[in-house]
Amino acid sequence: MNIAWTYEHKTYTLSNGVRYKPDFLLETGEYVEIKGVFNFQYDLAKIQRFESEYNVKVSILQEKDLRRLIKPTPFVFEHLKQEWKARTKVRGMDNFGKRNPMYGVTQSESTKAKIRAKAKARFEDPAFREKFLNSPKRKAYHQSRIGKKTGTLVPRISLICEICQRSFEVVQHKASKRRFCSKHCSIQAQHGKTSMTDSGIRSLTYAFALTNSEQLFSAKLNQLKDIFQPLLDSIKKEYNILDIRTICQIVVGIPCSRKEFLYHLRSYVQNVRGATTN
Secondary structure (H helix, E strand, C coil), X not given: CCCCEEECCCCEECCCCCEXXXXXXXXXXXXXXXXXXXXXXXXXXXXXXXXXXXXXCEEEECHHHHHHHHCCCCCXXXXXXXXXXXXXXXXXXXXXXXXXCCCCCCCCHHHHHHHHHXXXXXXXXXXXXXXHHCCHHHHHHHHHHCCCCCCXXXXXXXXXXXXXXXXXXXXXXHCCCXXXXXXXXXXXXXXXXXXXXXXXXXXXXXXXXXXXXXXXXXXXXXXHHHHHHHHHHHHHHHHCCCCXXXXXXXXXXXXXXXXXXXXXXXXXXXXXXXXXXX
């Protein structure tokens, strides 16, 4: 726009003691402040006080405003942003690690003495000391350091494990889905059922293969879940077994993938109906 500008021209001290350094001073006498995340509670009040006390105008631009400004131009916002970072090396853009002006800077002994004196004076106030030592936040912090749970706990319901008969607790909305206290007991329940239901599951699976042989031979390998879903639903309803790996272990003899399960059922259909079955 052919307007001359100066970056961070001067730091101003406001009447409340707060210091403020506007981002840009234009040759027109107007100030421009660029804000990524704008804190209206703090930043806006500070800018308005600066405008009132120094009788100037400050324009606040956020990213959406910058994008709107360059929309009619051939420039790309992200490219301009990276170019600005590379060319100006401004402190506010990249101040991590050694680029931070306070990196490696420690307080002087006089400053440390002031901090100690201020902290000591605050603790001499009985009201402050009592409030600090009995602060719920402080107590919760120390409890968390030793592994104790803090905060309001969600109400829990006690259940009895169907395998080991031990009592365990769950949150209320999960009570209808939990039958076992641990994954170990859940696996034991699955294995215990399969020892008594192997023949029934094999019969159900092979009957499914013969009935749906055309789908099995024309199936695409990325659609096997939908093809096997009716079989899984019937096994779940009849024997309450959900894991397809357990079903594969029963039918094929080893835990396998859906693709290997498909090949096994195809081979079974061919052996029953002949190698030309399609």
